[in-house]
Amino acid sequence: MTKTRWTTQQWFAAVLVAMVVLILGAAAFGAQALNRTTQVSNRLNDRISPARTAVVQLGDALRNQDTALRGYLLSGAPQLLDLYRQSVTEEATAAAALRDVLAGEAGPLADLAAIEDEAARWRTGIAEPALRTRDRDVSTAAFDPVRGRLATLDQRLSTARQEGRAALGEARELRNTVFLAAVGALLLLIVVIAVLLRTTVVQPLHRLGAAARRVADGDFTHELAPDGPIEVTQLGRDVEAMRRRLVDALTVTQQARDDLEQREAELRRSNADLEQFAYVASHDLQEPLRKVASFCQMLERRYAAALDERGKQYIGFAVDGATRMQRLINDLLTFSRIGRLYDDERPVDLNDIVDRVEDSLAVSIGETGARIVRPRLPVVAGDATLLTMLWQNLLGNAIKFRRPDEPPVVEITAAADGASWAFTVSDNGIGIDPEFADKIFVIFQRLHPRDRYDGTGIGLAVCKKVVEHHGGEIALDPAYRKGARFTFSLPA
Known part of the structure; x- marks a missing residue:
């Protein structure tokens, strides 16, 4: 059976409900305790205490009646008679006030009624007849029933006050207990x-x-077993899924790294073989070619008289083939050395580079009347030898592939482009068809026959490799129609 787990929101909701129930319960009990305390306190303050004061006033009025009556009967002083009648009025006033205060108190009200009845009987039976007859023989014992009823009421109110104080203490104790219990429960x-x-x-x-953190420290095989609320469990499952994806990615990466190391080892072996080939090509292959060319030329000079035109032509073919083979080998060696032997990186002033290239092309420039237009060129980061190859091939091709009816004009531009420089080399030569824009950068690819333009077809391939080795790009501008224009970039 699957155990149902609460969400964090459900836990907090349950906690809030419990707190609300506790607060409401404490508030209800506290309200009852406060209400009870208020009722008892109000009874004491609004009824019992004022009633005792009113009883004192009522008792004074009754005792003044008895005292004034006997004094008047003995002395005949009219002011005593006035005091008697005033006391009767005060009795009525005190009784009315006491009745208002004791509203709802059955026992004290009954005692008050008994006092009023007893006082009325004393006045009708004792006081009024004595005032008419001026009988001095009025017994003080006749007033004792009134005193007794008054003492009963006073005792009842005293007892009620004591009981009220006790009830008030109990109510306060209950109130304090309820609030302490609520605070303790909270x-x-x-x-x-x-x-x-x-x-x-x-x-x-x-x-x-x-x-x-254990997984983050490198223990990728450690599986996560989340527990707790649903959100925490789901978070743990997501982290575990991420860990598994990382493990899978690391496995694939490790395999790729192993393959890369294997290919790197193969590449090192291939480079070693290439270096060996370069050594062989530069030494062992060229020596036989030089011998072939040399002996063919010696054969032509020594036996020229014995050779007919066809024989001389065959010897010329052999010398030309050996010479072209040497040029191909030399160009191939140059191409292979890019990035392997020539891999320096330092600030290079292109003005010095182009100056040296113009000096090396001085014969061609003089023969063709070429004109090279260039601005002040920037300083770039790279290898001076490779950059010389780049400008040598670009400017040399611009002069070589000229129009036969006008001198070549080569224009160079340079513009800053962020962290690099953008260059263009434009000429007014025969141009290149845009459909060969990619083919011209492939090694040994030629667009013209050898009898028209000499060369091995490796120049633009060298330019592409030099530019890409420096982190740039080179391309033919297909929109330029006045000749050929090459665009390339170099790091500043």
Whole structure:
């Protein structure tokens, strides 16, 4: 059976619901306790205490009636009679005030009614007849029932005050207990929340982080086993999936690295073979060619009289073939040395390079009347020998492939292009058909027969390799129709 896991949101929702329930329960109990405390306090302050004051006033009014009556009967002073009647009025006023204060208090109200009845009986039965007859023989004991009823009411109110104070103390104690219990429950709930968050969220995240750091430290075979809420579990699964993809990518990379190392070893062997071939080509192959050419020329000179025109022609073919073979070998050696022997990188002033190239082409420039137009050229980073080959071939081709009816004009431009320089070399020669734009940069590819233009067809291939070795690009501008224009870039 699959164990249902809560999400982090569900955990927080449950915690919030528990806190809300606790707060509402505490608020309800606290409200009841406060209400009980308020009721008891209001009864004491609004009824019992004012009632005791009113009882004192009522007692004073009743006792003043008895005292004034007996004084008047003994002395006949009219002010005592006035005091008697005023006390009766004060009795009524105090009784009315006491009745308002004791509204809802059945026992005290009954005692008040008994006091009023007893006082009325004393006045109708004792006081009023004595005032009419001026009978001085009024017993003080006649007023004792009124005093007794008044003492009963006062005792009842005193008892009620004591009970109210006790109830108020209990209500306050209950209130304090409820609030302390609510605070304790809230603190306990906070502790439970902290423990739950630690066990259900923090610890799974900590374990997941530790496992992820272990993988990040290089233990890519360590599998992640996430637990905890759904979000944490899903995060762990995503990290585990990422780890597996990384392991797969590392496996593929390692295989590619092994293949690359193997190919690098093969390339080193191939370069070693190429260097050996270059050595053989520069020494062992050229020596027989020189001998063939040399002996053919000696044969022609010594036996010229014995040879007819066809024989001389055959010897000329042999000498020309050996010479062309030497040129091909030399050009091939030059091509192979690019990036292998010539691999320097330093600031190179192209003005000096082009000056040297013009000096080397001085004979061709003088014979053809060529004119080279160039601005002040920049300083670039590269190998001076390779850059000399580049400009030698570009300018040499511009002069070689000229129109027969006009002197060649070669124009050079240079413009900064970010971290590199963009160059163009344009001429007014015979031009190149755009369909051969790629073919002309292939080694030993020729567009014209040898009897018309000499060369081995390696010049533009050398230019392409030199430019690409320096991190640039070279191409034929197909939109230029006045001759040929080559564009290339070199690092600043």
